[in-house]
Amino acid sequence: MRQIVLDTETTGLDPRSGHRIIEVACIEMENRRLTGRHLHKYVNPQREIDAGAQAVHGITLEFLADKPKFADIVDEFLEFISGAELVIHNAPFDIGFLNAELRRLDRVPVETICNGVTDTLKMAKELHPGKRNSLDALCERYEIDNSTRTLHGALLDTELLADVFLAMTRGQNTLMIEPDTAPRPNIGADGQVRERKPLLVRRATEDELAEHAKNLAGIDKESKGACIWLPKPEAEPAAN
Template sequence: MRQIVLDTETTGLDPRSGHRIIEVACIEMENRRLTGRHLHKYVNPEREIDAGAQAVHGITLEFLADKPKFADIVDEFLEFINGAELVIHNAPFDIGFLNAELRRLDRVPVETVCAGVTDTLRMAKDLHPGKRNSLDALCERYEIDNSSRTLHGALLDTELLAEVFLAMTRGQNSLMIEPDAAPRKQFDANGVARVRKALLVRRASDEELGEHARVLAGIDKESKGACIWLPKPPAEATG
């Protein structure tokens, strides 16, 4: 299965208010393995960036001044995601912005190009109800190093999200793990690592074995020698 982990950064929160995409990043997975292929573009939004949004991602309009417009990258973007399942954290946000950009160019919606969309935020809420399920919180829960994430950035976020997604869905590829692969940690519904305890084996005492033998003897007597749990005496040789 081909999957694309995707993230965007934007000028603000709502595309219906005219906000635009300023960064898009996609990384490719085949059969739950990163292929090394990625698409990463900064985009000139042709409008101002809200101060609140800039505080989150740190991208300035001056930096984007010489970057391509979305119309310049749309064909490359659509070709990259074509036929793949998209994996996105809080998918309605990114899909809403992408479709707004595509509508401006009279292009079809993202959902008609890709094979489907998986929202990891929704998955996380199902797995960890009542818990914080931001990307940072999930990295902490699944012990994924996000120490380099001081600001939001689409490319770094897709790399982290790919690791989070694989951790959340690890049971789905249990048959694909190599025989010599190191065992991975398992987590409960609260995101706490499970510790597998050694299996306790209790052997029957002499008293318990004696009682067991008496019960079987009683069954054998009542069934006139038909107790299947008693060993049968070896058949006598004939001839």
């Protein structure tokens, strides 16, 4: 299972008003493990950046002046995401901008290149109705270190979103949770790797284990010994 966690930064909020992508970042996961492969590009939008957008991501037009245009990176980008499921926070926003850029180049929509799109914002709203579900809020809820996120940055946000996505979906594929031993670089907004705090592991207390055993005993009684989570005594050998 190949998945690409994706994020963009833009000149404004609406591609229909001519706003453009100025940064795109993708990191690759296979079978719920980061592979270490990523694609990160700054893009010259050939237009001004709204003050409100610049306040969010801190990227200036002067910084982008010598960066490639989207047409210069499109083939590399499409090759990287081809055949993978995209994982995006607030997917309609990023997909809308990507498709606007692709239309300018007479390319097919991104949905025809990838193998489906998962919107983690939609997923979070279903899991946590009525609560804040921004990326920062989800990092706090799942105890993921986002201390280096002072401004939005596509590369840092994809790395954080990968951790959030894995935390939200852990247990969907299997009831046995295996530890993730793959290295997880902590990438700052400037693209530099920083040391990150280890993920917190909470183990059940003695009281919680006792309550769990009590619940299993109740299930076993109600099901007349059919509780599958309790070890069954070995059958005694038949008498000669």
